[in-house]
Amino acid sequence: MARHLITSALPYINGIKHLGNMVGSMLPADVYSRYLRQTGHEVLFICATDEHGTPAELAAQEAGLPVSEFCAQAHDAQKAVYDGFGLSFDHFGRSSSPQNREITQEIARELQRNGFIEERSIRQVYSNTDGRFLPDRYIVGTCPHCGYDKARGDQCENCTRVLDPTDLLEPRSAISGSADLEVRETRHLFLLQSKLTGEVERWIADHGDDWPVLASSIARKWLTEGLQDRSITRDLEWGVPVPADVWPELAAEGKVFYVWFDAPIEYIGATKEWADAAPAERRDWKSWWYEADESVRYTQFMAKDNVPFHTVMFPATILGSRRPWKKVDYVKAFNWLTYYGGKFSTSQKRGIFTDVALELLPADYWRYFLMAHAPESDDSSFTWDLFASVVNKDLADTLGNFVNRVLSFSRKRFGDDVPAGAAAGEAEARLGEQIAGLLAEYEAQLDALNFRKAAQALRALWSAGNAYLDEKAPWQQVKTDPEAAALTLRTAMNLIRLYAVVSEPFIPTAAAAMRGAFALPTDGRTWITGEEARALDLVPAGTPFTVPPVLFAKITDEDLSAWTARFGGTEA
Numbered sequence: 125m126a127r128h129l130i131t132s133a134l135p136y137i138n139g140i141k142h143l144g145n146m147v148g149s150m151l152p153a154d155v156y157s158r159y160l161r162q163t164g165h166e167v168l169f170i171c172a173t174d175e176h177g178t179p180a181e182l183a184a185q186e187a188g189l190p191v192s193e194f195c196a197q198a199h200d201a202q203k204a205v206y207d208g209f210g211l212s213f214d215h216f217g218r219s220s221s222p223q224n225r226e227i228t229q230e231i232a233r234e235l236q237r238n239g240f241i242e243e244r245s246i247r248q249v250y251s252n253t254d255g256r257f258l259p260d261r262y263i264v265g266t267c268p269h270c271g272y273d274k275a276r277g278d279q280c281e282n283c284t285r286v287l288d289p290t291d292l293l294e295p296r297s298a299i300s301g302s303a304d305l306e307v308r309e310t311r312h313l314f315l316l317q318s319k320l321t322g323e324v325e326r327w328i329a330d331h332g333d334d335w336p337v338l339a340s341s342i343a344r345k346w347l348t349e350g351l352q353d354r355s356i357t358r359d360l361e362w363g364v365p366v367p368a369d370v371w372p373e374l375a376a377e378g379k380v381f382y383v384w385f386d387a388p389i390e391y392i393g394a395t396k397e398w399a400d401a402a403p404a405e406r407r408d409w410k411s412w413w414y415e416a417d418e419s420v421r422y423t424q425f426m427a428k429d430n431v432p433f434h435t436v437m438f439p440a441t442i443l444g445s446r447r448p449w450k451k452v453d454y455v456k457a458f459n460w461l462t463y464y465g466g467k468f469s470t471s472q473k474r475g476i477f478t479d480v481a482l483e484l485l486p487a488d489y490w491r492y493f494l495m496a497h498a499p500e501s502d503d504s505s506f507t508w509d510l511f512a513s514v515v516n517k518d519l520a521d522t523l524g525n526f527v528n529r530v531l532s533f534s535r536k537r538f539g540d541d542v543p544a545g546a547a548a549g550e551a552e553a554r555l556g557e558q559i560a561g562l563l564a565e566y567e568a569q570l571d572a573l574n575f576r577k578a579a580q581a582l583r584a585l586w587s588a589g590n591a592y593l594d595e596k597a598p599w600q601q602v603k604t605d606p607e608a609a610a611l612t613l614r615t616a617m618n619l620i621r622l623y624a625v626v627s628e629p630f631i632p633t634a635a636a637a638m639r640g641a642f643a644l645p646t647d648g649r650t651w652i653t654g655e656e657a658r659a660l661d662l663v664p665a666g667t668p669f670t671v672p673p674v675l676f677a678k679i680t681d682e683d684l685s686a687w688t689a690r691f692g693g694t695e696a
């Protein structure tokens with residue numbers, strides 16, 4: 125059995141994330157982690173909040189809180205939502221942790237020792253009123269090309285031209301609105317990525333073919349444009365400080381590392397946080413990351429905009445450290461989930477946010493819909509009509525109704541134990557073959573990280589139960605041949621037991637309810653073999669059972685119109 129290291133791209137600290145963020149990294153990483161754990165693999169599933177940088181500082185300012193306090197609260201708020209979604213992180217850390225600081229500083233020292241860091245002077249806009257250097261996007265002014273008066277220092281969003289802050293007419297601070305700006309000389313550390321281009325190219329040539337096209341094509345495109353040296357420090361209060369033992373002057377000036385330098389290192393930092401959180405368990409974080417042997421397979425999940433950082437820039441940092449840190453084996457990237465064809469937007473509050481989603485419906489509804497419509501090969505669009513039809517058809521009718529009618533009918537006719545009935549016949553043998561085939565398909569798609577196809581196979585497993593039930597019609601059989609009806613119901617209950625196990629990666633709460641229906645001795649069962657699927661005798665006759673409450677309620681027309689009105693269900 126392999127040891128699977130799984131990371132999801134780190135959600136930024138500022139603001140609750142929307143459903144597009146959820147399906148683009150954290151949720152598929154959770155489904156995959158659960159599946160691997162259930163099939164007997166050792167899994168370490170790591171995520172964290174990405175906490176440094178100007179947006180966090182400004183949000184804290186707006187909230188009237190010290191930035192450390194703001195981040196602590198925002199971290200807890202995000203963590204609560206992810207718990208609500210059933211995300212089974214082994215650790216959900218914070219990039220502002222002492223562990224990440226220590227490892228980030230150590231990697232910077234090694235890059236310096238190996239000649240990949242250089243100190244350079246640059247000219248940057250300083251705001252006298254704000255008492256700080258301004259990042260390009262925090263300078264606004266009039267675009268010299270189109271006259272738009274709210275152009276940002278990095279780009280004009282009206283004519284989309286890329287700008288330099290000094291291009292802007294009547295520049296002012298986006299923070300205070302002050303025009304009291306000047307250009308000052310300031311020194312920063314640069315990571316000499318240009319010197320690492322060849323190594324990164326060779327590494328991608330060796331590994332990129334194994335990645336899905338979406339990830340490898342983005343990485344290669346980025347490389348053909350050439351790796352530029354990039355500034356890895358900023359004049360900010362909030363960040364990992366430049367270590368004073370190597371750069372005493374820069375440290376004295378209060379320079380911190382740029383958020384994009386320390387954020388991916390937090391994958392390692394959070395793993396150390398995980399180990400430090402339980403000293404008695406002697407968790408060996410280094411065995412996952414440092415001189416990790418070939419049994420460790422590292423899979424990263426992210427949206428496509430994050431691919432360059434994970435496949436090119438972070439590997440360049442790791443390669444330049446000349447230390448045996450583990451590098452990614454498989455990059456699973458996602459396109460965008462859109463809201464009625466337009467962008468979900470945190471800043472414009474467009475679409476559905478994860479905390480609000482959980483107020484409307486339990487997590488399983490969202491988990492199943494999002495994974496069944498994951499933006500894998502292309503963008504996919506959320507609409508309320510589509511969501512309601514998938515929930516009602518797949519979850520309420522195909523799965524939920526099957527479970528409920530089988531158990532209720534059996535209890536009514538045969539009492540509180542699984543009935544024995546006749547011996548399995550030809551129909552049951554055919555069903556077993558079909559179920560075993562679909563289970564193999566489901567496993568193959570999950571092994572290949574094809575989530576939409578995996579969801580299709582899962583739905584096909586549920587449908588097979590319905591087809592069998594319709595064919596045998598136990599409510600008719602019972603009138604003439606109670607033994608035959610009992611066989612049908614016992615077989616259907618075995619399917620419920622199978623669904624309880626194999627549906628867990630997608631819908632863990634409903635899976636637990638299905639599991640709980642049968643009073644089976646604890647058998648530690650986590651998965652089902654093809655053989656067992658074919659035999660369909662996981663639940664012996666005589667096993668006591670209960671009828672769980674309705675697993676999935678239907679979304680009504682009233683719900684639909686209320687939600688469409690509340691969230692705006694129209695084309696962008």
Ligand SMILES: [Zn+2]
Binds near residue numbers: 269270272275283
């Ligand atoms: Zn413009």
